[in-house]
Amino acid sequence: MENQTVQHLKIGSIKTDPGQPRKTFSEQGLKELAESISEFGVLQPITVRKTGKTFTIVMGERRYRACKLLDLKTIPCMVRELEKDAILEIQIIENLQRKDVEPVEEAEAIAMLKTKFSPEEIATRIGRNKIFVYGRIKLSELIEGFKHYVRSKEMTLSLAIGVASFPAEEQQMILEGMGGDFKERYVQNAINQQAFDLAKAPFALDDKNLVPKAGACTLCPFNSANQGSLFGDGKQICTKSSCYATKKTKNLLNLIETVKKDGRLLIPKINKYALDSQDNQLFLSILGENGLEIHLMGDMDILNEPVMPTEQSVRDEHHWRELTDDEVKEELEEQMECYSEEVETYTNAPENGFNKGILIDPKTCNWEEVYLRHKEIAKIETSAVPxxxxxxxxxxxxxxxxxxxxxxxxxxxxxxxxxxxxxxxxxxxxxxxxSKKTLTTDEMVAFCLVLFENHIGWHNQEEFFKGFLGKSGKKDAAGVVEEFRKNFKKEVFHKLIRFVMAREVHFGELNHKNNNVNSSVYTAIRPFLTKEFETIESDFEQKRIKREKRLNERIAALEKENEMLKSA
CATH class of the missing domain: 1.20.5 (Single alpha-helices involved in coiled-coils or other helix-helix interfaces)
Known part of the structure; x- marks a missing residue:
């Protein structure tokens, strides 16, 4: 049984716990607490544990600090014997029950508890709901570069949690894209562009074999439904854009193989007026490279499976005006007549030269089965000369x-x-x-396009620079450049240079010790990722030390053997 007697211990015999999760203390708050203690004394003893000849604080560090401000000699204490895990748990829970806890510190503390308790159990212990706990767990995954903006209150918690939903490497891309200052709109747009509604995904979410390394979306930690419904109850949002793009492409390639095997046509939803769009050209090139004959929607007669109208669909169609029940009934009867005709046409499609095929949206890769038939093209007289x-x-x-x-x-x-x-x-x-003049905006624009067009492959353009040239599908080259110039920001220039720089290094026999390019890139990037660099460098250094130790031992043995041979 622990001794629960209050003891007045010398403040000099007490020390703070370096493992205490709480790191921030308001100076003004400590002064106010010191004034209260000066007037009323320490109303609640602090909790300490015996550590050798001294005592370490478990709970009550603010009271301890306030007493030191007053130069008090002793402080009332409860001495308890606690296991290390129990100490940390008590400290975390005590800190989380405070009202003034800093959000990032709170998130990191809850993340510590997550190793021992479920989010629901944590919520019960700290008196919060589970949505709050899930949000703080996700906030703990925010990279350090963004945590600064949360602490300074430049960044809202909801926006911070949104960013934290993405992998660290994508968070870093968003951070670098902002430039030097926090830009809320830029961050929000980046989230919107890189988050995908899985309800609209063209592939099955439970398919674990589509991309085996990624597994099923239903079990993925980057599915918001597995992150505590951060985007709304039941809503499934993918926050790993590279994985989503890979699955979408793999699903498309599987679909292409299926239609080739079945001898069906696959028609993209592309009209002639949108043919020059860069995205559409890329999609058509994928079809062509995989052995499909290219057709546009304008080349085909297309029959979609008819959808039976309902009273609700009639009201939705005429939402701009209020229909009476009689008007709805009359409109529905007319639509049902049309529906019957459409069903008959659809049913008899094979007899009229239609074949089953696929109509696909090149942007989302969502597709539907339809009946297709080549449009009749007027025959040109064979004697006619172009x-x-x-x-x-x-x-x-x-x-x-x-x-x-x-x-x-x-x-x-x-x-x-x-x-x-x-x-x-x-x-x-x-x-x-x-010229020694600073680069002009036009020069930076030109260099951006040189890098983008000549040094960044299609897949990287799609994955890291989607929408880079804006809505430029219907513009000529001069129009594209002018729009890009109009919307140009220096952070785009910096992002491109950093992206290309990290990919233009040399591998193989060349490294950062024997090649100028590699050495300069290594030196330039190191300050941005110091901890990561140090971890890798340390790993290799340990390997070198072990290898050199074995080498020295072998050399020493051989030298000893050589001496013995000489003296023989």
Whole structure:
């Protein structure tokens, strides 16, 4: 049985616990507590444990600090014998029950308890609900660069928890993208762009074999449903964009193989007017590289499976005006007649030259089964000669106009090519590169596009720089550049340089000790990831020490053997 008698111990014999989870103490709060103790005394004894000839505080460090401010010689104490695990648990729970606890410190403390208790048990012990506990557990995973903004209250807790839902490497990308100052809107946009609603995923969430290393989304820690419903009850949001993109691509490749095997057509939801969009071009290239014949929606007659109308669907369709019950009934009857005709057409589709195929959204990769048929194209007389192969004298006036316009377009292209080549050659031979002036915005824009187009592959563009050029699908090159320039920020320039720099190093026989590029990159990046660098360096240093020790032992043995041979 522990002795629960209050003892007045000398303050000099008491020390603080370096393992105490609480690290911050308000100076003003300590002064106010000292004033209270000066007037009324210590109303509640502190709790300590015996450690050799001294005592270590378990609970009551604020009271202890306030007494030291008053230069008191003793303080009332309860001496208890406690196991190390129990001490930490008591300290954490006591601190979490305070009202003024700092959120990041609170999150780190709850994360410590998570190793021993479930979130529900923690909630019960500290008198909070489980949503609060799940949120703090997630907040504990926020990288150090963002914790600073939480402590300074520049960053709201809800936004911080949103960022903490992403893997550390993606958090770091968001942090670097901000530049030097905190930008709330930038962070929120980054979250929106990198979070995916799994209810709209084109693949089965419980499929653990789609990408075996990733496993099923239903069990993934980056599924918000497994993080305490941080995005709303029951809502499943993926916060690991690289994994989502990999699964989406793998699912698409599986679908392509299936339609090839079945001999069906796969038609992307792309019209001719959107054909030049970069995203659409990339999607079409994937289809082509995997052996599919390319068709657009405009090339096909498409029959979707009819959906039976209901009273609710009628009301939803006419939500902009209030329909009476009779009006709804009348509209529903008309729609049912159309529905019956659509069902008949859909049922008889195979007899009218339609075949089953797939219609797919290139952005989301969601697809549906439809009936497809090539549109009838008017046959051109075999004797007809293409305009470009006709001589000018053989053309009609209309054809001559077209031929002249085509020639002028081609001449402008050739002229522009020559002009550009001449300008660049002149620049290369000039003193432009010796200019000591700071880079202009236009120069930084140009360098960004040089890096983006020439040094970053398609997959990295999709994974790390999605939306980099904005909504530029319908613009020509000059329009794309102008829009990019208009929205340009220096942090984009910095992000690109850092991204390319980390990928333009040399592996193999070259390393940071024998190659200028590798050495400079190693030195430049080290301050950003000091702890990670030190961990890796330490691991390799230990290996070297062990290896050199074995080597020295072998050399010493051989030298000894050599001495023995000499003296023999």
């Amino acid at each position: 305009i470009e192969k006709k001589k000018m004298d053989d053309c009609t006036p209309t054809e001559k106009i077209q031929k002249m316009n085509d020639r002028e377009i081609r001449k402008k292209q050739i002229e522009n090519n020559k002009q550009f080549e001449e300008v660049v050659r002149m620049v290369r031979e000039s003193e432009y590169h010796n």
